[in-house]
Amino acid sequence: MIRLERKFASLKENSKKALVAYLVAGDPDISTTLELMHQFVLSGVDIIELGVPFTDPIAEGPIIQAAHDRALQANTSLDMIFSLVEEFRSKDSETPVILMGYINTFLANSKALESIHERGTDAVLIVDVPGESSLEDIGIQNKNIASISLISPTTDNDRIQKICMSSSGFIYYVTLRGVTGASNLNEDEIQKNILNIRNSTNLPVLAGFGIKTASDARALSQISDGVVIGSVLVEMIQELSEKKDYKKIYNYLNEISAAINP
């Protein structure tokens, strides 16, 4: 958790926006994920969001669903992901790592979750738990990790307040009505809603879902504290994993990074 706070403090000090990169842990295999994580950081990524694969990821579009399937095919378990983060920490002690997934896999590992901060994980984002519930409410005992929640275009003010109260780390604003990888961004609505969220919290507000191009990223970073890129990366990982040459992704991330912090 402290890494997240430090990261946002330093971004703020330098008037910079955060670049968050999502990839599914274990797609195509754990050792590739580790390599990608380090390379992402070298390519300008500030925070890494590791998707925890689940058989029934209802918030994901086809691209990320397929990545979940590939990771499961490679027998990726949450326990392996905790170890992956631990290994990542041996070379990178600063980049915050968030685990994003679905409640059933987290609950099946609730005991192990009590000590994941010691193994380098900073936060969890559980997609199918309403944001007003704390981790404790759902049976996860760990006060040392942040609980990041989603707020969407359909969240009313009453819920925005409750969600902000029980969230830590940052607020993840879902920029569209839809699943990951969709493309129907409405900038005016996003700006209005993010301003509205800021009335309820001092936490950074990041924008994600549907951000693809450098110009999307640039536009949204101007009205938020940073952007999350997911499906584009996952699609490129799939495309490039046969040759295991991921330079194209690193170039892309450098381009996004430059676009949001010109």
Add this chain to the structure above:
Amino acid sequence: MDNLRDLPNSDGFFGNYGGKFVPETLMFALKELEDTYDQLKSDPDFLKQIDQDLCHFVGRPSPLYFADRLTKHYDGPNIWLKREDLNHTGAHKINNTVGQILLAKAMGKKRIIAETGAGQHGVATATVAARLGLECHIYMGAADVQRQSLNVYRIKLLGAEVHAVDSGTATLKDALNEAMRDWVTNIDDTYYIIGSVTGPHPYPMIVRDFNSIVGRELRDQSIEHFNAFPEAIIACVGGGSNAMGIFYPFVSDPEVQLIGVEAAGSGIETGKHAAPLNDGHPGILHGAKSYLMQDENGQVIDTHSVSAGLDYPGVGPEHSNLKDSGRAIYLAVNDKEALDAFHMVTRLEGIMPALETAHAFAALDHLSGKFNKKDNIVINVSGRGDKDINTVATMDGISLD
């Protein structure tokens, strides 16, 4: 036991089970649905409309029929059949869709979506959507599109679009995933008619309430026919809507045994089945906490059943609570037992049950000696078997081409 009838609580929990575990975008739609239902469920005009539709469109009340030859065959208690197979469109599913489409209308929604396994809920949804002239999309696992092809064609004839879902196991659970994704995307104008007592609150309650007409009729009919409540009620359990509909009005009558029957597929011991209440443990899928077939990492396990409508790794949360409380018991019968029961009932009674329903009949073999000859037991005939004749023929090694 009175408190069991007062559930769910305001958070949507039946004891430890239920709740609302969904992506944030859906929370607003669930609240909107909850508010609408809260307001309408005691509105006299709304209730009158439902009564009329159930009577004139669905053809209710469904008979309580004495199964004379089946009773003689078992030489045990009197066996009565609650004939949901005689409903318009051929199953209990229409009771729920007739109600939910009125909620959709009251909420001003223009577009209807639903998931389906056996296709009965798809047909029942496409039927009510056609009747109101609403756009309708049905999600169905690609494997089920194959084995329930007759229903797929019926759905298309009714003007709905069928989306075959290839992801995951290509069965009911994947159809539900895809329907939820559609709903998140088209949240403003779309109403999602869930087809069983599953999903996030308030669906398990709403679907139960609309199906409870079955149990309410049975209360009157059993008094009329044998001047008592039945000793036991037997119903098959996929998601659990036909069972919940007939059980719920009797939950506070402890003298009535409630017996649910899950699909044991190739046999519980093989692990290839669809019986979470018999061989699963609590977890969260599709918005609610309930018994679930899952591995030690919380990944959902593939299910197996000859019956598409029972081929689901989860079960409605209220059943989980009825199980834990001991108020209901849940048996499991395998594919072969269900198929044998299908043939037996067809030959003995001239009633061809759906393969789902055949599981409830097959439970009779497990219950021999449990009842006295003068007892009356009721089987919920949740649907008719026309849709299944291709599957039955294949299993019997007969080609219909």
